[in-house]
Amino acid sequence: MKPVRVGICGLGTVGGGTFNVLTRNADEITRRAGRPIVIEQVAHRSLNPACDLTGIRTTNDVFEVASNPDVDVVVELIGGYDLARDLVLTAIENGKHVVTANKALIAVHGNEIFKAAHQKGVIVAFEAAVAGGIPVIKSLREGLGANRISWVAGIINGTGNYILTHMRDEGRAFEDVLAEAQALGYAESDPTFDVEGIDAAHKLTILASIAYGVPLQFDKAYTEGISRVTAEDVEQADNLGYIIKHLGISKRTDSGLELRVHPTLIPKERLLASVHGVKNAIAVMGDAVGPTLYYGAGAGAEPTASAVVADLLDVARDISTEHRYRTPYLAFGGITENGESLPIMPMEDIITAYYLRLLAVDRPGVLARVASILSEEGISIEALIQQEATEGELVPIILMTHRTQERNMNEAIRRIESLADIAGSVTRIRVESLDEE
Amino acid sequence: MKPVRVGICGLGTVGGGTFNVLTRNADEITRRAGRPIVIEQVAHRSLNPACDLTGIRTTNDVFEVASNPDVDVVVELIGGYDLARDLVLTAIENGKHVVTANKALIAVHGNEIFKAAHQKGVIVAFEAAVAGGIPVIKSLREGLGANRISWVAGIINGTGNYILTHMRDEGRAFEDVLAEAQALGYAESDPTFDVEGIDAAHKLTILASIAYGVPLQFDKAYTEGISRVTAEDVEQADNLGYIIKHLGISKRTDSGLELRVHPTLIPKERLLASVHGVKNAIAVMGDAVGPTLYYGAGAGAEPTASAVVADLLDVARDISTEHRYRTPYLAFGGITENGESLPIMPMEDIITAYYLRLLAVDRPGVLARVASILSEEGISIEALIQQEATEGELVPIILMTHRTQERNMNEAIRRIESLADIAGSVTRIRVESLDEE
Numbered sequence: 084m085k086p087v088r089v090g091i092c093g094l095g096t097v098g099g100g101t102f103n104v105l106t107r108n109a110d111e112i113t114r115r116a117g118r119p120i121v122i123e124q125v126a127h128r129s130l131n132p133a134c135d136l137t138g139i140r141t142t143n144d145v146f147e148v149a150s151n152p153d154v155d156v157v158v159e160l161i162g163g164y165d166l167a168r169d170l171v172l173t174a175i176e177n178g179k180h181v182v183t184a185n186k187a188l189i190a191v192h193g194n195e196i197f198k199a200a201h202q203k204g205v206i207v208a209f210e211a212a213v214a215g216g217i218p219v220i221k222s223l224r225e226g227l228g229a230n231r232i233s234w235v236a237g238i239i240n241g242t243g244n245y246i247l248t249h250m251r252d253e254g255r256a257f258e259d260v261l262a263e264a265q266a267l268g269y270a271e272s273d274p275t276f277d278v279e280g281i282d283a284a285h286k287l288t289i290l291a292s293i294a295y296g297v298p299l300q301f302d303k304a305y306t307e308g309i310s311r312v313t314a315e316d317v318e319q320a321d322n323l324g325y326i327i328k329h330l331g332i333s334k335r336t337d338s339g340l341e342l343r344v345h346p347t348l349i350p351k352e353r354l355l356a357s358v359h360g361v362k363n364a365i366a367v368m369g370d371a372v373g374p375t376l377y378y379g380a381g382a383g384a385e386p387t388a389s390a391v392v393a394d395l396l397d398v399a400r401d402i403s404t405e406h407r408y409r410t411p412y413l414a415f416g417g418i419t420e421n422g423e424s425l426p427i428m429p430m431e432d433i434i435t436a437y438y439l440r441l442l443a444v445d446r447p448g449v450l451a452r453v454a455s456i457l458s459e460e461g462i463s464i465e466a467l468i469q470q471e472a473t474e475g476e477l478v479p480i481i482l483m484t485h486r487t488q489e490r491n492m493n494e495a496i497r498r499i500e501s502l503a504d505i506a507g508s509v510t511r512i513r514v515e516s517l518d519e520e
Numbered sequence: 521m522k523p524v525r526v527g528i529c530g531l532g533t534v535g536g537g538t539f540n541v542l543t544r545n546a547d548e549i550t551r552r553a554g555r556p557i558v559i560e561q562v563a564h565r566s567l568n569p570a571c572d573l574t575g576i577r578t579t580n581d582v583f584e585v586a587s588n589p590d591v592d593v594v595v596e597l598i599g600g601y602d603l604a605r606d607l608v609l610t611a612i613e614n615g616k617h618v619v620t621a622n623k624a625l626i627a628v629h630g631n632e633i634f635k636a637a638h639q640k641g642v643i644v645a646f647e648a649a650v651a652g653g654i655p656v657i658k659s660l661r662e663g664l665g666a667n668r669i670s671w672v673a674g675i676i677n678g679t680g681n682y683i684l685t686h687m688r689d690e691g692r693a694f695e696d697v698l699a700e701a702q703a704l705g706y707a708e709s710d711p712t713f714d715v716e717g718i719d720a721a722h723k724l725t726i727l728a729s730i731a732y733g734v735p736l737q738f739d740k741a742y743t744e745g746i747s748r749v750t751a752e753d754v755e756q757a758d759n760l761g762y763i764i765k766h767l768g769i770s771k772r773t774d775s776g777l778e779l780r781v782h783p784t785l786i787p788k789e790r791l792l793a794s795v796h797g798v799k800n801a802i803a804v805m806g807d808a809v810g811p812t813l814y815y816g817a818g819a820g821a822e823p824t825a826s827a828v829v830a831d832l833l834d835v836a837r838d839i840s841t842e843h844r845y846r847t848p849y850l851a852f853g854g855i856t857e858n859g860e861s862l863p864i865m866p867m868e869d870i871i872t873a874y875y876l877r878l879l880a881v882d883r884p885g886v887l888a889r890v891a892s893i894l895s896e897e898g899i900s901i902e903a904l905i906q907q908e909a910t911e912g913e914l915v916p917i918i919l920m921t922h923r924t925q926e927r928n929m930n931e932a933i934r935r936i937e938s939l940a941d942i943a944g945s946v947t948r949i950r951v952e953s954l955d956e957e
Contacts, residue, residue, distance in 0.1 A: 104666050104808045114733060114852045115665045210663070216809035218663020226647070226655020228552045229541050229829030296551060354815060357794050364813075371541045372653035372826035375816035376801075378791060379809060389809035392666030400847055410837055415551040 084118035087399040090148035090179075092170060093160035094127035094134060097184050097211070100384030101158060101391045102134045112392065116399035120392075123154050133384075149174040156398050158391060159183040168192045175199045175207070180402065182394040184211035184387055190285035190301040193292075197412040206401060207412055208394035213286040214239055214363040216386030217379040218393060223293045223367060224414035230369025232294040234334040236517055237365035238358050239286040241381040242270045242277035243309050243329040247346075248359045251317050251326065257310060269361060279308035280329065280344040287331030290365070291342055295335060295425055296415030300342070303427035307345035316440060316510060319481050320348050323466065325438075325514070326356045332515065334433075339426040341433045348438050348514040354378075355517065366517060374517075431490040436465070436514035439482040441499060442506040445472045449504045450480065456502075460495040462487045477506050483514065521555035524836040527585035527616075529607060530597035531564035531571060534621050534648070537821030538595060538828045539571045549829065553836035557829075560591050570821075586611040593835050595828060596620040605629045612636045612644070617839065619831040621648035621824055627722035627738040630729075634849040643838060644849055645831035650723040651676055651800040653823030654816040655830060660730045660804060661851035667806025669731040671771040673954055674802035675795050676723040678818040679707045679714035680746050680766040684783075685796045688754050688763065694747060706798060716745035717766065717781040724768030727802070728779055732772060732862055733852030737779070740864035744782035753877060753947060756918050757785050760903065762875075762951070763793045769952065771870075776863040778870045785875050785951040791815075792954065803954060811954075868927040873902070873951035876919040878936060879943040882909045886941045887917065893939075897932040899924045914943050920951065 089105070091098055105112065105122055113119045125136060126145040142148065149157055149170055157174035159181060161167055167188045172195075174181050181200070183189065189196070189209050200207045210220045214237065223232070238244050242264060249260040261278065264270035276282045284304040292299045309329045320327050325348040334341040349356055354376050358364040363381025368374050380386035397410075443449045450469060457464060465483045472478035484492075496509045526542070528535055542549065542559055550556045562573060563582040579585065586594055586607055594611035596618060598604055604625045609632075611618050618637070620626065626633070626646050637644045647657045651674065660669070675681050679701060686697040698715065701707035713719045721741040729736045746766045757764050762785040771778040786793055791813050795801040800818025805811050817823035834847075880886045887906060894901060902920045909915035921929075933946045 100808070108666060108668055108807070111668055111733070111852075112666060115661075115848070117848070117853050216664075216806075217812060218659045221663045222655045222659060222814075224552075225833065226658045226830050227653075227826065228833040229545060229549060229826045231545055231548055296548070354791065354794055357791055369653075369826060370545070371537070371822040371829070373817045373820075373823055375654060375814075377659075377812075377814060379812035383810075385808040386810055389664065389666045389806060392808070393663050396665040397662065411552070411554070415548075416554050 086119040086121045087116070087395070087402065088121055088123035088153055088155045089158055089395060090124040090126070090151055090154035090156070091122060091158045091160065092126045092145040092148050093162070094125055094131045095160065096384045097387045097391065098127070098160040099131040099133045100388030101160065104385055104388040104392050112396065116396050118399055120395050120399055124148050124151055145170050146173060149179065150177055154179060155402070156180040156182060156395060159185060160391070164188060164191060171196055172199055175203050175205055178203055178205060180206040180398050182208045182391055182398065184209070184391055186212040186282065186285040186289065190288040190299055193289070193299040200412065206398050208397060209289070210394050211387045211390035213289050214365060215379065215381040215383060216389040217363060217365065217377050217381065218390065219290070219365045219377045220293060221393070222377055223290065224410060227367060227369050227372060227375070228414070230371045232335065233368045233370060234332070235290050235294050235365065235367050236330050236332045236355065236515065237287070237290065238328055238355060238363050239331050239365065239381060240277055240283040240329060241361035241363055242274065243283065244358065244363070245269050245361045246278070247309060247312070247327055247329060250312070250314055251321065254314055254318065256314050257312060278310050280306040283329065283331045283344045287333055287342060287344055290331070291333035291340060293414040294333065294367070295340060296413070297340065297425050300427050303342060305343040305345070305430040309346050312346050315479070316512060319440065319468070320438065323483060324351055325349060326351050327512065328355060330515070335425070336428070338432055339428040342427045343430060343433065346512050348512055349517055353517050431488070431493060433489050434486050435489070436486045437484045437492055438512045438514050439484070440510040441480050442477045443480050444504040444506065445476055445478040446504055452502055452504070453480065453499055456495050456498045457484065460491040462491055462495055523556040523558045524553070524832065524839065525558055525560035525590055525592045526595055526832060527561040527563070527588055527591035527593070528559060528595045528597065529563045529582040529585050530599070531562055531568045532597065533821045534824045534828065535564070535597040536568040536570045537825030538597065541822055541825040541829050549833065553833050555836055557832050557836055561585050561588055582607050583610060586616060587614055591616060592839065593617040593619060593832060595832070596622060597828070601625060601628060608633055609636055612640050612642055615640055615642060617643040617835050619645045619828055619835065621646070621828055623649040623719065623722040623726065627725040627736055630726070630736040637849065643835050645834060646726070647831050648824045648827035650726050651802060652816070652818040652820060653826040654800060654802065654814050654818065655827065656727070656802045656814045657730060658830070659814055660727065661847060664804060664806050664809060664812070665851070667808045669772065670805045670807060671769070672727050672731050672802065672804050673767050673769045673792065673952065674724070674727065675765055675792060675800050676768050676802065676818060677714055677720040677766060678798035678800055679711065680720070681795065681800070682706050682798045683715070684746060684749070684764060684766060687749070687751060688758065691751055691755065693751050694749060715747050717743040720766065720768045720781045724770055724779060724781055727768070728770035728777060730851040731770065731804070732777060733850070734777065734862050737864050740779060742780040742782070742867040746783050749783050753949060756877065756905070757875065760920060761788055762786060763788050764949065765792060767952070772862070773865070775869055776865040779864045780867060780870065783949050785949055786954055790954050868925070868930060870926050871923050872926070873923045874921045874929055875949045875951050876921070877947040878917050879914045880917050881941040881943065882913055882915040883941055889939055889941070890917065890936055893932050893935045894921065897928045899928055899932055
């Protein structure tokens, strides 16, 4: 069969990895795809020393690739929002299939892109946009297609997990480990996207859309990063049998979908608690299959390329036929018509358990006042640790609560913080058992 | 689009689960598949009280389903070898697509079945044959399609993992936990297939074929069960920082493919070491993606049904086109032509590290004689534990070796067992680091 001709736009980390994997594993890829997948053109701004471009047609204009009549599939690896959006929409308009690793693009502009692709009958594939090389999009969209998904919870930002792992293993502070991660190249010089949870929220938005069959709604995701997690919280969680992970969580409830990214205490015995360093893992609960988990490298040149090339394989297999969108982009057909029945819930409506840490003046009655506020807000206490201190000193109080609505907890925290004997603000970290609830 | 019409053959545990999942989740499945998947006929020998067959056409003859002109897909869930083979070949001959959960059938008769299916242009899908609801076949065949796979190692028998988990957690003997597992329904009254590794070898055979693009060669798999693992070995492994798991392991080496099932010491910090009870997990190493892992329920009515129905979804999507075998049955095209270049290695050619436990008469010089035999066979010792005993008593010696060829170890064990001061036979358990070697 004739080859599938690929145009790679962007030759940075992921572009270079994709170029090299397609080249190195060409024989195996051809046997799997049933036809060769060849690099027809590469658009790049600067040279990638890892790539040998001998004999490859190159350009510095990505739009030249999008309009090249010899290109069947445009691989968008330039990143960012606006230029990437223009490139992808132009490629679609020209009847090209698109493969992208761009989570921001899909989370923010995906609905528009899929609509355009559907009209033109082309494939848009984005396995690499979530959790790098882990085939979690395919697993959710196809492998678990029999299931009504009840929740998805994932460690989907390697930088954040690297920092939390080292904070825990070495008892170090956030800022300290962040600086080290930056020096090692695991964190950007501006780490906001990673440590404030924006990157994870992009990925969670995509996972939720595929899991439940709802439109992409990044603007409704609740996003909280790890920059305020302290070494003390990490240690207290450990004492209580928990580990703090930065999770993206989406649950189906009777009131709609939860869509939230935040530091989370999870029991140490969960498999997710054993996912360390820059690795990613996603746990998925389906009504038929029960709990499943997918683990691997969430970033890096070749792990991400692995997912890009898997998408190219799917494209190669699909365009052997006239059927141009065999699997719905977002797993379900007719998402825009049917998706509205599952609204994304406001954060104050979600229900979860909580870890609280407060600093109190060690005077009789403080604990009673805190407990009575929680009780009045309908919140019951599961565990309490009050450390010893000299009379009059500030003493930390650690509380674990049972599940309650975030609205009640917000009010309780507001009232606790207004007590005269409580110093500063209350630290609140959500707790998820991740059992089969 | 018109429905895909399914004939379910067998209404036992998995058949009943498949019936119920297709019925309960019909709306979501239709949205994902782009067309309804309806149960046209059910063949069963006895009633399954979990299933409401009202309005369903039933028969007690599976071949009636295979020749029913209103059935598009035959779902083979009767198990076993001969009748299942006849049923599947008849269905293929009649132009039906086939979905099966039967690992024994695929591992032993798969080459013949895929050849027949290829000639008739029909799909044969078997996700449920390996690791129940975990979409590991799809992940290997499609999600990791960019990779040259270097090894696969999996906990792929839930009964065996249940027994090893309880032996370790409770310090109990194999026979004791087996009896409990039988009472709880986790083990069959004749547990041979599970505890002697035959079931795991069936599954490993299938995984290896898909990972490397080689024909199914169950007869060349090395199979060793867990029935000789003792509570003492479990405890000694724990002291050394390892856990004993019953693994199916297949590695690509310069000499060919390793294909082996046996108890294995793995480091406690590996994610596989945290997979407990009846759960399954498969670790896969690809050259681009690095290490990945897939975890979930490896058996049970609805977890297995989850995989059966995922295959039905794939069939539904594929037969919307004229292209009847979009993805090669065993991941690669032309397996019979190209597969022979990777022979399955005889067990004595494999290279691994070893745990040895021997009982010695506690006399001076015993250890020196054992060490010199190992040295003469080119085997170096990594760790040694000799427990104290009264002079003249039998004392256990625990040895961990570096990697060596199994042939050398066989010879060393033969020589050690012939020493006058060694009592009985040497316990040998293989050790795998499962790192990125």
